[in-house]
Amino acid sequence: MGATGTDRPNYITPAGLAALRAEYEALFAGERPRLVETVSWAAGNGDRSENGDYLYGKKRLREIDRRLGWLSKRMKAARVIDPTATVDRGRVWFGATVTIADENDNERVVTLVGDDETDAGSGRIGWHAPIARALRGAAVGDLRRVDLPAGERAYEVVAIAYPTA
Structure with a gap:
């Protein structure tokens, strides 16, 4: 496995873990809900194949969901060392x-x-x-x-x- 694999401990400082948590919360409770609202609004506007808000929103949602998954794994594997x-x-x-x-x-x-x-x-x-x-x-x-x-x-x-x- 690579450097981000689970083959070795994910040592992290308390401040580093707090930064991961803050990014997770900002995406999960902030940007993602706003984007879901925009995508829902854009989906209701008819033809989705030429709807920039819809297409960009869906792409960005996939990026956010991937990042949330990665952050979640890294926080679970974290071994905080002060x-x-x-x-x-x-x-x-x-x-x-x-x-x-x-x-x-x-x-x-x-x-x-x-x-x-x-x-x-x-x-x-x-x-x-x-x-x-x-x-x-x-x-x-x-x-x-x-x-x-x-x-x-x-x-x-x-x-x-x-x-x-």
Whole structure:
């Protein structure tokens, strides 16, 4: 199975689960009922084959229903881990914000989050991403090698931080 399969735990932060729930609620209680109303209205207007509101509405309903199904599965499979409760803060574990430096001393800050919470632009990388797998369990000063599409890279762990309660 792939990265979104159920072959491994779906670790997620409390904030990440809240974001999934908020999206589910917005679709289920907000957009979907409004769209059903529009489709019903458009269906009553006669010829459906050339009715843009009807055709677009039905297509969007299918998209929403697929997304709701996916969100539901991800929330059911979620294992919430609160990074503020991490005991061993001297090593890189789920929820850690890690400063790493490459061979040229270029520093980068990444936070290890659930795969459903990733946002590369803000440095939030998924728990199962190659760099996150390489950093797991590392302490400050450790050197870790990562196989990336561009080739192998080595990173030194410069700092480790966890959110506080």
